[in-house]
Amino acid sequence: MKTQILSTQISKTDPSRRTFLAGAAGAAVCVIAPSARATPEEMAQAIKDFTGGKPVREGGVEVDIPVLLESGHSVPTIVRVDSPMNAQNYVRAIAVFNERNPQPNVGVFHLTPRSGRAFVSTRIRLGDSQKVVAVAQMSDGSFRSGSIDVIVTLPACVEGA
Amino acid sequence: MARALINVPAKAKKGEIIEIKTMLSHPMETGFRPAADGKLVPRNIIKRFVCTYDGEAVFSADLFPAISANPFLSFTLVATNSGVITFSWTDDNGQTQVQTAKIEVA
Numbered sequence: 001m002k003t004q005i006l007s008t009q010i011s012k013t014d015p016s017r018r019t020f021l022a023g024a025a026g027a028a029v030c031v032i033a034p035s036a037r038a039t040p041e042e043m044a045q046a047i048k049d050f051t052g053g054k055p056v057r058e059g060g061v062e063v064d065i066p067v068l069l070e071s072g073h074s075v076p077t078i079v080r081v082d083s084p085m086n087a088q089n090y091v092r093a094i095a096v097f098n099e100r101n102p103q104p105n106v107g108v109f110h111l112t113p114r115s116g117r118a119f120v121s122t123r124i125r126l127g128d129s130q131k132v133v134a135v136a137q138m139s140d141g142s143f144r145s146g147s148i149d150v151i152v153t154l155p156a157c158v159e160g161a
Numbered sequence: 162m163a164r165a166l167i168n169v170p171a172k173a174k175k176g177e178i179i180e181i182k183t184m185l186s187h188p189m190e191t192g193f194r195p196a197a198d199g200k201l202v203p204r205n206i207i208k209r210f211v212c213t214y215d216g217e218a219v220f221s222a223d224l225f226p227a228i229s230a231n232p233f234l235s236f237t238l239v240a241t242n243s244g245v246i247t248f249s250w251t252d253d254n255g256q257t258q259v260q261t262a263k264i265e266v267a
Contacts, residue, residue, distance in 0.1 A: 073229060073230075074229040074230070075229070098227060101227050102191070102193045102226070103225060103226060103227065105225040105227065106225055106227040106228065107222055107223065107224050107225055107227070107228055108222065108223040109220070109221075109222045109236070110220065110221045110222065110223075111220060111236075112218075112219050112220070114214065114217070114219045114238060114239050114241070115219065115220060115236060115237055115238060115239070116178035116179075116237045116238060116239040117178055117237040119236060119237050120222075120234070120235070120236050121233075121234070121235035121236070122228060122229075122232070122233055122234050122235070123228070123229040123232075123233045124227050124228055124229060125191075125226070125227050125228070125229050126227075156229075
């Protein structure tokens with residue numbers, strides 16, 4: 001009997017406790033208003049700004065990020081592009097974009113034939129589970145892209161981050 | 162301005178592709194984060210990184226707030242000749258930090 005009463009008491013208090021915890025977690029995590037986030041459309045626009053509206057062919061660009069991330073604060077990100085990287089045929093720039101951080105841009109990396117390899121490695125912030133896209137500008141003026149979908153369990157917009 | 166870590170091989174063979182690793186101690190304040198008083202902390206990020214090899218810019222980067230604090234950048238270069246590789250980071254306040262590394266190419 002006693003245990004039954006106890007369990008009803010717990011179930012009574014449980015929902016409010018859950019709501020409180022959910023609210024507290026929400027307040028801590030979502031310091032950025034939803035409207036302040038970039039959208040897939042904004043990312044598409046940012047890519048368009050980078051390419052000048054030229055067509056982007058998918059493939060030949062590898063975005064290497066662990067698919068499941070515990071934290072979005074410092075995400076190891078590697079981009080590789082298929083290119084011989086000689087004076088005639090090389091990657092001029094690699095731009096990285098995301099669709100759910102406050103801004104769609106992550107970085108633009110300018111390479112030269114003296115780079116030897118079309119490779120760049122950095123660490124980025126991810127505010128949510130989302131798609132990360134890399135667009136490469138080739139020396140002949142064409143554009144290629146690659147992308148990856150990643151899951152972030154603790155996004156990079158937590159206070160004090 | 163801050164402490165920088167640079168990893169450049171001291172010696173390389175001519176034509177060898179070497180990997181360079183750089184990291185600068187910097188908060189990369191996004192401008193989206195509120196401080197304890199509720200006001201947004203003003204943005205201060207490293208927005209430009211340039212690597213020159215014997216005076217020629219061989220790699221550069223335009224960075225945005227989505228780059229993590231203490232920006233880490235790694236890239237490759239072809240070891241062409243002995244010389245000095247220079248790294249420079251510029252932040253929103255216009256402060257620039259310059260570091261150099263020597264490489265011996267045989």
